[in-house]
Amino acid sequence: xxxxxxxxxxxxxxxxxxxxxxxxxxxxxxxxxxxxxxxxxxxxxxxxxxxxxxxxxxxxxxxxxxxxxxxxxxxxxxxxxxxxxxxxxxxxxxxxxxxxxxxxxxxxxxxxxxxxxxxxxxxxxxxxxxxxxxxxxxxxxxxxxxxxxxxxxxxxxxxxxxxxxxxxxxxxxxxxxxxxxxxxxxxxxxxxxxxxxxxxxxxxxxxxxxxxxxxxxxxxxxxxxxxxxxxxxxxxxxxxxxxxxxxxxxxxxxxxxxxxxxxxxxxxxxxxxxxxxxxxxxxxxxxxxxxxxxxxxxxxxxxxxxxxxxxxxxxxxxxxxxxxxxxxxxxxxxxxxxxxxxxxxxxxxxxxxxxxxxxxxxxxxxxxxxxxxxxxxxxxxxxxxxxxxxxxxxxxxxxxxxxxxxxxxxxxxxxxxxxxxxxxxxx
Amino acid sequence: xxxxxxxxxxxxxxxxxxxxxxxxxxxxxxxxxxxxxxxxxxxxxxxxxxxxxxxxxxxxxxxxxxxxxxxxxxxxxxxxxxxxxxxxxxxxxxxxxxxxxxxxxxxxxxxxxxxxxxxxxxxxxxxxxxxxxxxxxxxxxxxxxxxxxxxxxxxxxxxxxxxxxxxxxxxxxxxxxxxxxxxxxxxxxxxxxxxxxxxxxxxxxxxxxxxxxxxxxxxxxxxxxxxxxxxxxxxxxxxxxxxxxxxxxxxxxxxxxxxxxxxxxxxxxxxxxxxxxxxxxxxxxxxxxxxxxxxxxxxxxxxxxxxxxxxxxxxxxxxxxxxxxxxxxxxxxxxxxxxxxxxxxxxxxxxxxxxxxxxxxxxxxxxxxxxxxxxxxxxxxxxxxxxxxxxxxxxxxxxxxxxxxxxxxxxxxxxxxx
Numbered sequence: 001x002x003x004x005x006x007x008x009x010x011x012x013x014x015x016x017x018x019x020x021x022x023x024x025x026x027x028x029x030x031x032x033x034x035x036x037x038x039x040x041x042x043x044x045x046x047x048x049x050x051x052x053x054x055x056x057x058x059x060x061x062x063x064x065x066x067x068x069x070x071x072x073x074x075x076x077x078x079x080x081x082x083x084x085x086x087x088x089x090x091x092x093x094x095x096x097x098x099x100x101x102x103x104x105x106x107x108x109x110x111x112x113x114x115x116x117x118x119x120x121x122x123x124x125x126x127x128x129x130x131x132x133x134x135x136x137x138x139x140x141x142x143x144x145x146x147x148x149x150x151x152x153x154x155x156x157x158x159x160x161x162x163x164x165x166x167x168x169x170x171x172x173x174x175x176x177x178x179x180x181x182x183x184x185x186x187x188x189x190x191x192x193x194x195x196x197x198x199x200x201x202x203x204x205x206x207x208x209x210x211x212x213x214x215x216x217x218x219x220x221x222x223x224x225x226x227x228x229x230x231x232x233x234x235x236x237x238x239x240x241x242x243x244x245x246x247x248x249x250x251x252x253x254x255x256x257x258x259x260x261x262x263x264x265x266x267x268x269x270x271x272x273x274x275x276x277x278x279x280x281x282x283x284x285x286x287x288x289x290x291x292x293x294x295x296x297x298x299x300x301x302x303x304x305x306x307x308x309x310x311x312x313x314x315x316x317x318x319x320x321x322x323x324x325x326x327x328x329x330x331x332x333x334x335x336x337x338x339x340x341x342x343x344x345x346x347x348x349x350x351x352x353x354x355x356x357x358x359x360x361x362x363x364x365x366x367x368x369x370x371x372x373x374x375x376x377x378x379x380x381x382x383x384x385x386x387x388x389x390x391x392x393x394x395x396x397x398x399x400x401x402x403x404x405x406x407x408x409x410x411x412x413x414x415x416x417x418x419x420x421x422x423x424x425x426x427x
Numbered sequence: 428x429x430x431x432x433x434x435x436x437x438x439x440x441x442x443x444x445x446x447x448x449x450x451x452x453x454x455x456x457x458x459x460x461x462x463x464x465x466x467x468x469x470x471x472x473x474x475x476x477x478x479x480x481x482x483x484x485x486x487x488x489x490x491x492x493x494x495x496x497x498x499x500x501x502x503x504x505x506x507x508x509x510x511x512x513x514x515x516x517x518x519x520x521x522x523x524x525x526x527x528x529x530x531x532x533x534x535x536x537x538x539x540x541x542x543x544x545x546x547x548x549x550x551x552x553x554x555x556x557x558x559x560x561x562x563x564x565x566x567x568x569x570x571x572x573x574x575x576x577x578x579x580x581x582x583x584x585x586x587x588x589x590x591x592x593x594x595x596x597x598x599x600x601x602x603x604x605x606x607x608x609x610x611x612x613x614x615x616x617x618x619x620x621x622x623x624x625x626x627x628x629x630x631x632x633x634x635x636x637x638x639x640x641x642x643x644x645x646x647x648x649x650x651x652x653x654x655x656x657x658x659x660x661x662x663x664x665x666x667x668x669x670x671x672x673x674x675x676x677x678x679x680x681x682x683x684x685x686x687x688x689x690x691x692x693x694x695x696x697x698x699x700x701x702x703x704x705x706x707x708x709x710x711x712x713x714x715x716x717x718x719x720x721x722x723x724x725x726x727x728x729x730x731x732x733x734x735x736x737x738x739x740x741x742x743x744x745x746x747x748x749x750x751x752x753x754x755x756x757x758x759x760x761x762x763x764x765x766x767x768x769x770x771x772x773x774x775x776x777x778x779x780x781x782x783x784x785x786x787x788x789x790x791x792x793x794x795x796x797x798x799x800x801x802x803x804x805x806x807x808x809x810x811x812x813x814x815x816x817x818x819x820x821x822x823x824x825x826x827x828x829x830x831x832x833x834x835x836x837x838x839x840x841x842x843x844x845x
Contacts, residue, residue: 077625085533086520090561220624220653311558312522312533316621 023073023215024066024229026150027208028236029157032243033295034114035107035360036202037288038353040244041268043195044251045261049172049180051199052248056181058203059241061397064390065368066233068375069209073216074226075384080213081310083374096370097310101330103363104207104303106356108338111299113352114292116342117265120349121285126342134339137297138332142317153294159287160243166275167246172253190411197404198354201361203244209367211302223384247271262350300334362408365401368394429489430552431514431537432561438492439471439485441499448473450493452515453482454507455548462587464512466539466546468505481505488546489539512591514548522626523551524590526606529614531592531621536560538583551589554582592626608638616645619654628657636662640669643678652681660686664693671745672698673718673826676705705820713792716827717811717820720744723751724777726760731773746823748807752781757817759785759810787812790819797827 043051069080076083085093112130119129140149186192212233221229250271255262262268269284276283301317308315308327315327346352372394375386386394431453439447452470469485471478480502486494495502512518518534525532535557540549560568590607607615607630615634619627619642631639631654643651643666655663655678667675667690679687679702687706691699701719708714722744724733733750741747750768752761761781771780787810788797801809801824808821 077623079623082522082623089520090535090558094562217623220656222657312535312553314530 022232023212023219023221024070024232024234024236025239026154026215026236027066027212028240029154029160030211030295030298031203031205031208031240032157032160032291033107033111033202034117034288034292035110035205035353035357036244037247037291038114038117038262038265038268038350039195039198039202039357040247041251041255041271042262042350042354043199044248044271045255045268047192047195048252048256049177049249050185051195052177052180052245053182053184054196054199055241055245055248058200058244059237060393061200062204062237062241063234064394064397065204065209065371066212066237067230068371068386068390068394069213070216070229070233071226071381071384072371072375073213074221074223074229075381077217077220079217079305079309080210080371080374081306083380084370085310085312087374087377087380088370093310096366097307099363099366100206100210100306101303103356103359104299104306105334105337106359107205107207108296108299108303108334109341110353110356111292111296112339112342113346113349114288115296117349117353118285118288118292120264121266121269121281126349130339130342133293133296134335137293137300138335140297141301141331142328149294149297153290156286156290159283159290162272162275162283162287163243163246163250166272167250167253169274170250170253170271171274172249177249188407188411190408190415193404193407193411194358197361197401197408198358199244199361200401200404201359201364202357203240204364205357205360206363206367207299207302207360209371210306211298214302214305226384250274263348264350268350296335296338300331300338303334304328304331358408361401362405365398365405368398368401372398429539430557430560431519431539432557433565434488434493434539435515437490439469439495440492441495441502442497444494445499447471447495447499447502448478451477452513454479454505454511455514456508457510457512463540463547463549464586466514466548467511468507470513470515478502479505479507482546489541518551518591522592522622523553524592524607524618525553525584526588526590526610527584529610529617531618532584548586551584551586552582553584557582592622592630608634612638612641613645615642620646620650624653624657627654631658636665637669639666644670644674648677648681651678655682660690660693664690667702668694668698671718672701672705672720673716673820675702676715677710679706680710708790711794712790713788713794713797713809713811713822714790714819716794716797716822717790718745718823718826719820721749721751721808721810721818721821722747723753723818726752726754726778726781727776729773730768730771730775730777730780733768733777734773737768746808746821749821750777751785751810751818751821752777753818756815759787759812759816759818761785762810785810787818788822789814794827797822801827 072080072083081097084096115133116126116130254271254273255267260267265288266281269281272280272284304327305315307330313326314324316324321328375381378385435450437450439450441447448471450469451472453466454468455464456467457464466482468479468481471480484495484497484502486496514537518537520534522531522533532553534551534553536552537548538550538552539546619630622630679690691703705715720743722737722741724736737747748765749762751759754760761783762785763777763781767780786800786804788800790811790813797809806824808823810818811820811822812818
């Protein structure tokens with residue numbers, strides 16, 4: 001066999017891989033949104049490297065969940081909301097979609113908080129930045145070509161690589177970092193449990209499952225090409241977690257090492273100082289702005305599609321408002337509410353960005369249970385149903401998430417009790 | 428009349444009043460000669476098992492408690508056949524095509540009707556009212572006033588006017604693609620763009636090559652290419668033959684080179700040659716936009732002969748409103764309109780009334796130049812000539828303007844997030 005003959009099948013396979021690649025990697029990048037960057041930054045700044053040990057586990061969980069979502073899309077050719085409605089009936093759909101809408105609204109709020117926080121670094125008031133961003137985002141989707149927007153965003157998201165560089169240039173003690181990766185620690189404190197759930201919620205956000213599955217359906221990836229899509233998903237997930245790890249390391253070896261805390265986005269920018277010096281805050285602000293604006297556009301759009309898909313209303317940005325009133329109504333309402341809430345006098349933008357991610361973590365097990373039910377339906381999936389081991393690991397993840405949520409509620413309740421003193425209230 | 432959502436879950440008792448089970452689903456038989464499927468069997472959950480019993484075993488179907496005519500032990504078993512669909516599992520909550528409304532909608536409920544003792548599916552309810560009925564406890568529906576009887580309601584579609592989607596499931600279409608095929612190609616294209624990939628693939632499979640060709644001509648080439656991805660090469664070749672050569676060339680230009688070569692080999696020689704030639708021109712030049720199927724006559728032919736020839740041979744031509752006169756060397760000598768032809772004396776040669784100054788463009792003309800010429804001279808089509816002035820093809824006004832003015836289909840992007 002001549003060399004070129006050997007090369008041909010490899011080339012064909014490479015071409016196939018490149019044709020399929022996309023949904024997984026894009027979703028993973030969208031994952032590092034305002035809430036994500038902030039959560040990892042705060043995790044590193046407040047808890048040093050003590051959360052690193054969870055990352056390999058989170059990566060495994062992320063790969064499993066994203067892989068299931070991809071498989072659902074490839075095998076059925078339908079979106080997640082579509083499948084929920086078709087297999088679970090109207091009432092269950094209404095409850096699940098309702099929860100998703102609330103969580104997505106919270107995430108949209110967090111994206112606009114990201115816009116406000118990043119523009120504050122440039123000295124622009126949120127009362128100017130946020131309404132402008134809201135209008136820009138609305139026009140972006142309704143008037144512009146999404147494909148172009150997506151490409152611009154993806155190129156701009158290379159800014160995340162800055163964290164990897166900065167993490168190295170901060171010169172942490174790699175021996176201790178390696179040790180932190182393999183040393184599980186789990187202090188039963190409200191702060192730690194909260195950041196734990198938040199980190200999971202931001203990495204494996206419920207809305208990502210809807211988004212990725214829709215992208216896969218949209219791309220029309222065939223079951224025969226599924227093996228390639230799996231590579232896409234794994235690469236994307238690993239990249240997302242590696243970036244998360246370096247954000248934590250960079251923040252830990254700069255902010256945490258200096259004994260500071262993240263009060264505002266400006267503080268979080270310190271993590272990029274080893275790389276960018278005095279331009280750290282500009283670099284950070286641009287990265288945060290890029291991530292926030294793109295996700296602020298995607299989230300309301302994804303939500304509008306999910307709602308219309310589930311209830312059979314007309315949807316599509318190419319429709320007119322009178323043809324698809326609920327689609328555009330949902331889309332617009334999410335942007336207006338998301339931007340509007342940030343314009344209220346809220347004490348901390350950092351808190352606003354993180355709270356939604358905690359909610360993600362709490363909602364995640366519900367979405368996972370739904371996905372597990374769908375993916376084990378042989379009528380729907382055929383031979384693409386979950387294997388036994390995958391089911392065991394998935395259910396383990398679900399149980400861990402539920403336990404964490406209960407823990408969060410219990411610790412939160414205890415904390416509230418401790419702070420409660422009868423004397424505060426007049427008799 | 429009752430809705431299926433109200434019947435499902437109701438208890439079933441045998442002739443002695445002993446609980447038999449609860450209604451889980453209804454089987455309905457679809458038959459080519461009937462517009463509405465008839466309910467034939469009930470899927471009943473009995474304890475931990477399920478039984479399928481003929482509808483005839485029930486004394487009445489529409490009752491708070493459904494009584495059977497026999498005792499539990501005597502109830503017969505029903506074997507679902509090829510033509511039976513399960514209403515709850517296969518239709519409820521699924522997407523269907525509303526043929527009159529030309530849209531893809533989701534089934535919120537199904538309305539049954541009783542005719543000569545049999546139960547038939549009368550209507551598909553896709554309205555918000557249907558959604559509410561499913562969502563809210565039954566008492567709450569009183570909040571939503573019943574629509575006035577006899578008035579046509581929006582969101583209630585007669586079963587005759589819907590087409591089920593096969594999706595991934597091996598479900599048979601009611602009358603495979605019959606009513607769908609009668610739709611205007613532009614409407615069909617719109618429906619297809621609303622469907623998910625497997626569903627549109629399946630729908631295209633049920634259509635014949637000429638319908639597929641007409642439909643594809645309504646969508647953008649890159650979307651065309653994605654629709655043909657899963658079609659067999661033989662069928663694609665048939666479709667390409669049915670398409671106008673310029674459209675076929677555009678489509679082949681979107682496909683991977685290897686596949687388009689493969690497809691050209693499968694096409695009829697004559698059609699393939701025409702398309703191959705078009706493929707050699709850049710996509711946005713006159714050569715790439717033009718259609719090679721035009722109608723031309725020698726200038727000496729009389730008007731009467733021209734009309735006769737037109738009748739015989741012009742079926743393939745994209746437009747016959749303009750007729751070109753070409754000399755023996757193929758040079759463009761003149762043009763006249765169908766109107767001029769019909770209104771002139773049948774004995775007159777066409778050279779007597781044709782326009783000798785013909786506006787034409789060269790093969791490498793840019794599309795905006797063509798569009799400008801078309802709009803400046805108010806033409807329906809523009810001849811394309813080579814360096815020697817020989818006519819090579821025509822660019823119709825819609826093709827010329829299509830590239831300049833974004834049409835609805837221009838903006839028609841893949842379904843999600845675009």
